[in-house]
Amino acid sequence: MEFLLITGMSGAGKSLALNYFEDMGFFCVDNLPPALISKFAELCLQSDLEKIALVSDIRGREFFNELFKELERIENMNLDYDILFLEASDDVLIRRYKESRRRHPLDEEGRILDAIERERTLLEELRGRATRIIDTGELEISKLKEELNQLFLSGKDKDLLHLSLISFGFKYGIPRDADLVMDVRFLPNPYYVESLRKKTGNDQEVRDYVLKWPLTDKFYNKFFDLINFLLPEYKKEGKSHLSIAIGCTGGKHRSVTTVIKLAEFLAEQDFNINLEHRDIEK
Template sequence: MEFLLITGMSGAGKSLALNYFEDRGYFCVDNLPPALISKFAELCLQSDLTKIALVSDIRGREFFNELFRELSQLEELGLNYNILFLEASDDILIRRYKESRRRHPLDNEGRILEAIARERKLLEELRGKASKIIDTGELKKAELEEELNQLYFSDQDNNLLHISLISFGFKYGIPRDADLVIDVRFLPNPYYVESLRYQTGNDQEVQDYVLKWPVTEKFYQKFFNLVNFLLPEYQKEGKSHLAIAIGCTGGKHRSVTTVNKLAEFLDKKSYNLSIEHRDINK
C-alpha cells in the first residue's frame, strides 16, 4: 500500500497537491485530525485500497502532540509511509492569504506574519522527516503538477491525459460532457447508399465509402493535426481528461468512422483512450 501524508505551510498548495493525487487514482482525505491517522490506516489495510493520500496539518490544532505518536503507530503497523512537505516564502504566503481573504489557522489577532513564523517553527521537526520537499512559491498549478509527476510518477506512464472519443447523432443531442464537439455532417453520407444504410462505421464497407472522398482525406489531415497540437497544450495546463465528441446526423456512419480513425491515429501515440459510439444502435 502507498500511504502519503501531505503537510506543510498553510497556503503552500496542499489542496492542489491532494487534487492531483486524486486524479491519479489515490483515495484522498483532506484535513484529517492527526489523532485519527493510525485508525484510518488500520481501516485502509482492511480494505481494497492500495493508494492513499491525506492532508494533515496545523489545522488539527494539537498537531505535534498527536502526529508524531501516530506516525510511530504507522511504523508499528508495518506501514511504509512518505511525507510530502510543501512550503513557500513568507512574502508569498502573505500575498496568497491577502488574495484569498482567508484567515491563517494560527492568526487570532490579525498578525499574519507572526502566525506564519509560529507555524514554520512548529513544522520544523516534521519538515526534517519529509521524504520530499517542494517550494511552491514560484510554481503555477500546472508547474506544481509537473513537479509532482516527476517526483512520484517518473517511472510510470507520464501521459496524464485520458481521452474519451464519442460518436453521436445530432438528432439525439450533443453529449453534455464534451470538451470538443466536431460536426462531420458535411462529409458524404453512406445513409443514402442502399447497401450501406443499415451498416455502421464499424463496417469496412462504410469506412471505405467515407474515406474515398478527397474532402474526407483533406479534413482528416487538418483535424488530426489540430488534435495533435491541442493535446500537449491541454496537458501543460494540467487537464487530466478530455472528451472529444464527433457528430453526424444519426450517429451511425460518418461520426463512427471518424472516431475509429482518430482512435487509430492517437493509439500510435500511446494515449489512454476510451471509445463510445453513443447512438450507433438507435
Template sequence: MDFLLITGMSGAGKSLALNHFEDRGYFCVDNLPPALISKFAEICLQSNLDKIALVSDIRGREFFNDLFAELGKLKELELDYNILFLEASDDILIRRYKESRRRHPLDEEGRVLDAIQQERKILEELRGRASKVIDTGELKIAELQEELDNLYITQDNKSCLQLSLISFGFKYGIPRDADLVFDVRFLANPYYVESLKEKTGKDKVVQDYILKWPVTEKFYDKFFDLIKFLIPQYKNEGKSHLSIAVGCTGGKHRSVTTVLKLSEVLADESLNYNIEHRDIDK
C-alpha cells in the first residue's frame, strides 16, 4: 500500500498537493485528526485501497500532539508510509495569507508572522522525520505538480487524462462544462435526406453519407490531428479531465458521427474516454 502523509506549514500548498493526488487516483482525506491516523490505516488495510494520501497538520490543534504516537502505531501495523512536508519562507506565507484573506490556525491576535513562527517551531521535529521536504515558495502550480509526479506517481498514472466526448445540438445550447467546442454544421446534413432523417449518427448508413464528401475527410484529418496534438499539452499542464464537445444543429447526425469517429482515433491511441450523446433522442 502507498500511504502518504502530507503535512507542513499552513499556506504552503497542502490542499493543492492533495487535490493533485486525488486526480492521480489516490483516496484522499483532508484535515484528519492525528489521533485517528492508525484507525484509518487499519480500515485501509482491510479494504482494496492501495493508494492513500491524507493531510494532517496544525489544524488538529491539541490532537496534533498525538501524531508521533500514531506514527509509531503505523510501524506496529507494519505499514510503510512516507511523510511529505511542504514549506515556504515567512515572507511568502505572509503574502499568501494576505492574498487569500484567510486566518492562520494559530493566529489569535491578528499577528500572522508570530503564528507562522510558532507553527514552524512546533513542526520542527516532524520536518526532520519527513521523507521529502518541498519548498513551494517559488514554484508555480504546474511545477509543484510535476515535482509530485516525479516523486510519487508512476508513469502510467501520470498520463491518466480522462476525456469526455459529447455530441450536442446547438439549438439546445452548448454544454456548459465543455473545454473545447467544435461546430460541424458545415458538413452535409443527413436530416434533409428522407431515408436518413429519422436515423442517427450511430447508424452506418448515416455515417457513410457524411463520410462520402471530400470536405468531411479533409476536416476529420485536420480535426483528429489537432486533438492528438492538444491532449499531450493538457497532460503536461496537469489537467486531469478534458471535455470535448462537438455540435451540429440538432445533435442527432453529424455531431454523433464525428464523436464516434474521434473515439476510434482515441482508442487507437490507448486513451481513456467516455461518450455522451446529449441530444440524440430529442
C-alpha cells in the first residue's frame, strides 16, 4: 500500500495537489484531523485500496499536536508512508491570500504575515521529517502536476493519459463534463432500417451498416487523425484525463459505433481508455 500525507503551508497548493493525486488513481481525503490518521490507516489496511493520499495540516488546530503520535502509531503498524510538504515564500502566500480573499487559518487579527510566520514555526519539525519538499511559489499549475507525476508515479503510468470515450444522444443533452464533443448525426442512420432499429452499436450488424459507407470511412480518417494530433498536445499541457463525447440523435447506433472504433484505433497507444455508452438503454 502507498500511503501519502500531504501537508505544508496554508496557501501553498495542498488541495490542488490532492486533485492531481485523485487523477493519478489515489483514494484522497482532504482536511483529515491529525488525531484520526491512525484510525483511517487501519481502515485502509482492511480494504483493497492500493494508493491513499490525505491532507492534514494546521486547519486541524489543537488536534495538530497529535500528528507525531499518529505517525508513530502508523509506523507500529509496519505501514510505510511518505510526507509531501508544500511551501512558498511569504510574498507568494500573501499575494495568494489577497487574490483569493480567504482568511488564513491562524489569522485572528487580520495580520496575514504574522499568521504565516507562526505557521512556519509550528510546521518546522514536520518539514524536517518530510520525504519530499516542493516550493510551489514559482511553479505553473502544469509544472506542479508534472513534478508530482515524476515523483509519485512509476513506469508507464507517469505519462499515461486517461481517456473517457462517451457515446450519447443529443435528445438527452450533451454530457456536462465533456472536453471534446463530436456530432455524428450526419452519418447514415441504422434506425431507419427495420431489422436494425432495436439493435445498438454493440451489435456487429449495426456497426457493419454504419461502416460500409464511403462517407463514414472518409470521416473516420479525418476525425481519428485529428484526435491523434490533439492527444499529445493535451499531454504536454499536463492534462491527465480527457473526456471525448460522441453524439448521435438517440445515442444507440452511430455514436456507439464511433466510440468503439475510436477505442480500437487508440488501443495500441499509451492511453488508459474507459468506454461509456450513456444513453444506449434509453
